[in-house]
Amino acid sequence: MRLVIRQALLLSFKDTRLFFKDRFAMGFALLFPILFIVAFSLALGDLGPEDEQLRMAVATEEESGFSREVIDVLTVSDATGVDEWDPKDAGLALHEGRIPGYLLFPVDFTQRIFSGEGTEILVVTADGDPETEAVLGGLAHSIGGRIGTLSLAARGVTELEGLGSLDLVKLGQLGTAPPSIVFTTEQVGDVEPFNATNFTLPGYLTMFLFFAAALGAEAIARERQTQTLERLLSNGVRRSAIVAGKVLASIYRGLIQLAFLWALGIFAFSIDFGVSPVAVIAVSVLMAVASSAFGVMLASLVRTVKSASSAAVLASLTLAPLGGCWWPLFITPDWMQAIGRLTPHGWANDAFNKLMLFGAEGQDVLVHMAALLLFAAAFLAIAVVRFRTVSAN
Amino acid sequence: MARMEDFLAATGLTKSFDSVQVVDSVSFTVRSQEIFGLLGPNGAGKTTTIRMLSTVLDPDDGDVTIGGHLVAKESDAVRKLIGVCPQELALYPELSAIDNLVFFGRMAGLSGSEAKESAADVLERVGLTDRAKDAVRKYSGGMKRRVNIAIALMSRPQLLFLDEPTVGIDPQSRNHIFDTVLALRDEGMTVLYTTHYMEEADRLCDRIAIMDEGRIIALGTPAELKAQVGDADTTTLEEVFLSLTGRSLRD
Numbered sequence: 001m002r003l004v005i006r007q008a009l010l011l012s013f014k015d016t017r018l019f020f021k022d023r024f025a026m027g028f029a030l031l032f033p034i035l036f037i038v039a040f041s042l043a044l045g046d047l048g049p050e051d052e053q054l055r056m057a058v059a060t061e062e063e064s065g066f067s068r069e070v071i072d073v074l075t076v077s078d079a080t081g082v083d084e085w086d087p088k089d090a091g092l093a094l095h096e097g098r099i100p101g102y103l104l105f106p107v108d109f110t111q112r113i114f115s116g117e118g119t120e121i122l123v124v125t126a127d128g129d130p131e132t133e134a135v136l137g138g139l140a141h142s143i144g145g146r147i148g149t150l151s152l153a154a155r156g157v158t159e160l161e162g163l164g165s166l167d168l169v170k171l172g173q174l175g176t177a178p179p180s181i182v183f184t185t186e187q188v189g190d191v192e193p194f195n196a197t198n199f200t201l202p203g204y205l206t207m208f209l210f211f212a213a214a215l216g217a218e219a220i221a222r223e224r225q226t227q228t229l230e231r232l233l234s235n236g237v238r239r240s241a242i243v244a245g246k247v248l249a250s251i252y253r254g255l256i257q258l259a260f261l262w263a264l265g266i267f268a269f270s271i272d273f274g275v276s277p278v279a280v281i282a283v284s285v286l287m288a289v290a291s292s293a294f295g296v297m298l299a300s301l302v303r304t305v306k307s308a309s310s311a312a313v314l315a316s317l318t319l320a321p322l323g324g325c326w327w328p329l330f331i332t333p334d335w336m337q338a339i340g341r342l343t344p345h346g347w348a349n350d351a352f353n354k355l356m357l358f359g360a361e362g363q364d365v366l367v368h369m370a371a372l373l374l375f376a377a378a379f380l381a382i383a384v385v386r387f388r389t390v391s392a393n
Numbered sequence: 394m395a396r397m398e399d400f401l402a403a404t405g406l407t408k409s410f411d412s413v414q415v416v417d418s419v420s421f422t423v424r425s426q427e428i429f430g431l432l433g434p435n436g437a438g439k440t441t442t443i444r445m446l447s448t449v450l451d452p453d454d455g456d457v458t459i460g461g462h463l464v465a466k467e468s469d470a471v472r473k474l475i476g477v478c479p480q481e482l483a484l485y486p487e488l489s490a491i492d493n494l495v496f497f498g499r500m501a502g503l504s505g506s507e508a509k510e511s512a513a514d515v516l517e518r519v520g521l522t523d524r525a526k527d528a529v530r531k532y533s534g535g536m537k538r539r540v541n542i543a544i545a546l547m548s549r550p551q552l553l554f555l556d557e558p559t560v561g562i563d564p565q566s567r568n569h570i571f572d573t574v575l576a577l578r579d580e581g582m583t584v585l586y587t588t589h590y591m592e593e594a595d596r597l598c599d600r601i602a603i604m605d606e607g608r609i610i611a612l613g614t615p616a617e618l619k620a621q622v623g624d625a626d627t628t629t630l631e632e633v634f635l636s637l638t639g640r641s642l643r644d
Contacts, residue, residue, distance in 0.1 A: 235477075
């Protein structure tokens, strides 16, 4: 047993050394996934940690009056996203690009309302910024409508009480058909938008972990062809040590891949491991074991280098979409989710989604971990039974 | 029955792949400290025979004894006595020559220091000490072949299997390999050498077995084999070979 462990370790260290000398293999395992992660994160949503909340600026030229009361209401809480600016400062800030635009209440805003002449709220934006104009226009429209509704209510009250000191009929004319828009803001804590990388990174990590391990089958087939495995056998190396060494080397490579891509996800894409980071790591390690066993199993089933390459590509590109690497399984129909369960990818991705998107705890993915372990055991059993050291030539 | 001076004795070796009989009842002995040549056209069964002799393949039938150990029952003991240089370049081109040697030495059971010491010795023997730290992929074909042989020498074997060790190399490298093999024999090593270069077999081998279609069809010293088809002084081994195996293509 000691001999087998020694031989397996020596073999796995040598293979790991060869991995670091092989630029293509390194690039494929570590850099290629990044391209996919970035591209699909950009396509699916925000890459950054948090969306910037749009701040709206309002300013009034009145010292007191109706506009002042409106602004007081709008700025009572930071959650409304409205800031009061001095009119001159607001103009300067817009000019310097510090704010995209602002609402301006004119100096005679209140007086014109009470005189029944009608008034206006100015929407001031930079040229060619329709988004800001639409947002501020919507706010102005809402304020106008609200004032109109209030004026109608005030007229009713005045008529009932026989008060006629104010020309509330004219005041009411401002909002004869107001769009009754009411702003309701529900504050539920710091709002963090969906970070698409929380899905894309585990998905592509799973795909490329299995892909790289599957391509390892090609290297094993090549060793069989060049008779290095045969030479090892005649050197006294046990067949079981060769299988174990190949699996171990693949696990090391997988762990390097995991460490690199998870670290990248944390530091560059602000991904969130959820409430149980330990479970995310445990699932990752089990996935590395399962993918390594899968790669060696593949090597044991093929005869030539070419067939190993073809099998690796075919298996990887079939299992990845079925297993939810390209899209979340939970958005797919039941029958597709059932098929996903037949792949290790499916269990791994489902576990990552639960942990990283839905706040699941470690115990919620114990079944997933057991499934990955079963897959690893099954792949390994086939690899041990079928592994050949001699080419068929 | 193996004689005392026979280091290797193969009896009735038989092997089939997918119902094709590749080796058919092959029997021969290799004496201690001789260079025994196994000649034959492509597909004659030479490599399969070596695989069975070197514990890599189990024969369907027959026995092999090496150094007094039955291969089928004492493969571990046999593996300590043998070194194998396969027909392919069975090495890691991305590693240096010394790293290849140390790796295979350690896999054969040597400690780190023993492997380094042995690597230095064999590198000197094959004339690659100066290039020891270069990646093997940068070597010429002849140098790669010499590394391939050097790896087989790492565990200081008593019986060396060389399976077509000079394929595709220049005359200088080939000559160097000949000198190395002869020197090893003179130092007491037994060598089983397969080739289809007749002049190579004629120059190196003490005895030769000619294989064709999985069977041994002739066995003897080069002079004895030449005498079978003509005058031993004027007949070439190639004439013997073609006379025994025919002129039809075998690929």
